[in-house]
Amino acid sequence: MTVRDVVFPPGRHALYERNRYSPAIKSAGLLFVSGQVGSREDGSPEPDLRAQVRLAFTNLNAILNAAGCTFDDVIDVTVFMVDPQSTFEKAWEVVPEFWGEAPHPTITAVGVTWLYGFDFEIKVIAKLP
Numbered sequence: 001m002t003v004r005d006v007v008f009p010p011g012r013h014a015l016y017e018r019n020r021y022s023p024a025i026k027s028a029g030l031l032f033v034s035g036q037v038g039s040r041e042d043g044s045p046e047p048d049l050r051a052q053v054r055l056a057f058t059n060l061n062a063i064l065n066a067a068g069c070t071f072d073d074v075i076d077v078t079v080f081m082v083d084p085q086s087t088f089e090k091a092w093e094v095v096p097e098f099w100g101e102a103p104h105p106t107i108t109a110v111g112v113t114w115l116y117g118f119d120f121e122i123k124v125i126a127k128l129p
Contacts, residue, residue: 007031009062011041018043024063026128031067035080035123036060037115045118053091053120057098060122072100073126077107080121084111091120 007024008016016023024033036059038052039045046052064070081087088109105124115121 007063007067009059009066011062024067026067029128031064031069031073031124031126031128033060033063033124033126035078035121036063037118037121039118049087049090049119050094052118053094054097056118056120056122057094060124061098064124064126067126068129069126071098073129074105074124075127076125077105078110078123079107080110080112080115082112082115082119084109087119 004022005026006022007026009023021034024031026032036056037045038055039059040055046055061071064073081091
């Protein structure tokens, strides 16, 4: 069995242990980051959608930084949104604060019915430096 090369950001270890997953795995020169939500320190959802999206990106950036990456190293993005018809535009107002300049990474947006109490989740694949 291959030992996984796990990347942990500062804090939030209880969240990963409780839910039994790794925040990110390094493999073959890439960083595979688990879906990040706008969770507060106690794991609860940030109630305001825009603030929740900002917090999801902040949590994502903590993992990227722990691996020596930035969002500029991201090559593929998947976002999940509850009720995207009513939340997409509001959530997407926040994205330029974190997204950077063109050329942008690829993206797939998926509408879902449930995200463990959250409205937005982002997962990425990044190239390791």
